[in-house]
Amino acid sequence: MMRGAWALFEVIVRGQYGLSYLTERYKKNIDSRWEIPATLVLLVLLEWMIVGVYQGAYHLLSLEDHPGKVFSILVLGAILWVFFSSVAHMMRQLYFTNDIEWVSGLPLSSSEVLGARMAGVWLGQILVLIVLWLPGLILYGMQLHKGVGFYILVADLMLSLPFFPLVISGWFVLVVVRIVPWGKYRQQIERLLSLLFPLFSFIMIMSINGFMMNAGASGSFTWITKLLDVPNTFASYFYPLHWAFGIGSNGVTAWVNALLFDSFSLCMMVVFLLLGAPLYQRGLQMFRNSSGSQRYTRKKGKQGLRSRSLFRLMLKREYHLLMDTPFFVAQTLVQLIGLPLFIAISFIRGGGIEENEPISVMFQMVILWGSVILCLLMGGMNSILRTISREGRFFYLSKVLPVPYKVQIAAKYTFSMMIMMFACLLVSVIQGILISDWILASWTLVLGILTGSLFSQLGILHDLWRPNLTWQSPKELAKQLGLGNLLFMILSLFLGGTLIFLSWILLKFGKLSFIEIQGIWTLLLIGLHVWTGKGVIAIANRRYQTIQG
């Protein structure tokens, strides 16, 4: 029985984590090997930041005074993280994966398939725990001078901890799918799922932000006391959590707790695989029976027959390229709404700017260009860098369509700008509300649109230069464009910083007013557009011919 499940698990892992893909890629593309050290450097930087966060948190929580409670918080946090983040992952693995039909025809039992897919999710969660939680646990051990035994138990905990929350989210997914006739609403559900994890991450970040803010204020002790009691409250409802929390204690007690927790987790998983398999099978059947195609209606038919200009058609195509892929929609929405909301809430929690407090011209410029950078990050990262790559394997259509390349490029640019303009409008409105300076907000809107337009052109050129048209899943595309995004972010910050510095020079030595300085930037940016507009179209036209889709 195990052989088939193991073979499927191996294929899932190879596909999911791109092991075969990476092996082949690095065998062939020797030029791209720099990405390995670059990724390692980024990982080290990330770990360094995470360790910093843990150090701050341990300081706030007075680790030495409450070692047991801090350990419990860490374990509970990890369990909650695994539960919430695995619901969407599990749904995709169990029901939305492309290989579902292919696997159904194989001589594998439902338990084997369920087991292999669960193991794939489990492995993913272990990797996340190693990146996010392990540094915290190691730091915990070091600060409390724990012995080797503690680290062995932590390694064991990394493996066994995901079982219990995965089983809970697994039951949740199986039952929901069994009850809801969701096959017809597959696309809508996929969109919703893509939003789940970002939403959960956002709530987590906001909670940490809120906690930090409150902890810094006078009521910090009440907050900390309440937080330290949360694990016990959870454990009072569910006793096995005591065993998990007990792993942090000393001596034999820790080992006994680990043994009990591991046995309990394994039992939960085995029961889930045995009892969940028939439910999974029935859910799959229900999905296949209810996923019918949309019916043709006379009204829809008439709508499709209306004639439109080529440009409008291409613009509509761009809209569908983004909106028909739930992952892209979720990413765009999160960046468009999540980022400004986070900053706005932090600003309000920080006390904002007092009404009668005068704002210096230099501070206005910092706010202005800071907001412009925010617009670029919100509107640019997703939409601009992927205008070509988003088409993927269907890029050949762009080449065979009897539509001039410049019309296609104009449509891509216009669509990127529509997202960018929305971002600029949102930021300037939030800025106006928070600072009550609508003139500054108007300047943000104007300069944001002008700078955003330049970045849109740059983004299209970047994507034309190194498009990725062979991606199999939107997530894969997002991962591969990570470095492009980083460059884009650095460029935005560099541009903002340079303009703030130049504005300071103009203010200090040129004795120019705020309006005069912004006037100069506006004229300069408009001038740049005259130059870049034609250039981009010409370069893009040439490049389009050479891309092999």
Add this chain to the structure above:
Amino acid sequence: MIWFGNVSKRYERGGRLAVDGLQLQVDPGEIVGFLGPNGAGKTTTIKMLTGIIPPDTGEIEVDHRSMIRSPLEAKRKIGYVPDQPESVMRITGREYLHFFADVYRVSPAEREDRLVQYLERYRMEDVIDELIQGYSRGMKQKIAVIASLLHDPAVWVLDEPMVGLDPHAAKVVKEEMKWRRDHGKTVFFSTHVLEVAERLCDRIAILQQGRLVAVGTMEELRRGSGVGIADEETLEQLFLELTE
């Protein structure tokens, strides 16, 4: 042996039957071609036969094993070539084949023998260690064909097998079908290429709107169609008469 016993399938409650009371038997040592216009229910039938979807009513047996009561045993008897072999893309061809060999419990010795033999026969030796996502449509089809044969199945089921295959590979597949028939195995395939069906099949089954409208040898079909077709008329004319 394949046996469909009054099999019906409906996708939506109240909707039309995708397959309506299908009654068909395919014996060992026989090649049966499954024909029908688009949407006739061919792929649904094949999916039920391979255990991908369950029938609403009726019984399906593969080599005397019930696909409904003991699906794992029945599935082990089948080698299946899907119509769109593109589901697992991010692994290499060799990994894909080893996966199949593992799942169908092919011993290492047999696995190596058959791999060498089939890779050579389908001219896939040079690309077998490359990712499937880089394969052409025909290469994906070939790798699916090889995967379906690794465990030497008693029943070979192919859904539109000739699509995308180059003439050499198409010839090899046809030879494989004949070889299997001659060695007492069952071959069941759907196709739109009527010439292939006419030349290759011992019997032909024609499906129209989920119902089996004709089944038999070419000779039997000519005689039994009742549409007054002369002996020399081709399967194409017969098919069009029966399905219009």
